[in-house]
Amino acid sequence: MVWLGKEGWIGGETLFIGLCHDDPEVTPPDKLRYDAAVSVANDFAPFADVGVQTIPGGEYAVTTHLGSYAKLGATYARLFGQWLPRSGRRAGSSPSFEMYLNSPEGNEPADLVTDIYVPLAPANPMTSIAVHL
Numbered sequence: 001m002v003w004l005g006k007e008g009w010i011g012g013e014t015l016f017i018g019l020c021h022d023d024p025e026v027t028p029p030d031k032l033r034y035d036a037a038v039s040v041a042n043d044f045a046p047f048a049d050v051g052v053q054t055i056p057g058g059e060y061a062v063t064t065h066l067g068s069y070a071k072l073g074a075t076y077a078r079l080f081g082q083w084l085p086r087s088g089r090r091a092g093s094s095p096s097f098e099m100y101l102n103s104p105e106g107n108e109p110a111d112l113v114t115d116i117y118v119p120l121a122p123a124n125p126m127t128s129i130a131v132h133l
Contacts, residue, residue: 092119
């Protein structure tokens, strides 16, 4: 982050993103994969341990988590355990991600705002058609 800032890659329009590859309720802590990311311009070139990823397009279920990062799991549980089954949709295969809308620097944990994006598998158009004979 320090290097990116010094080189001018972080500014007022930068998005701070975390890509969540695993479910901490299922995956052992030493096996969890998480990528800390920031948005960059198309001309950014990867170097050393800093790579470039593209977040896939498509439909996402999005919810806003208010409060401490330590309580994100409860918001994920409601999204996956309540909303998703009721929606008739399935989660897609790409990682979920978090967009951090403010920073822990200068904000109390209770005041943090995080959007959670869960990719959705393509909808089956036949599931929403009722046929009466």
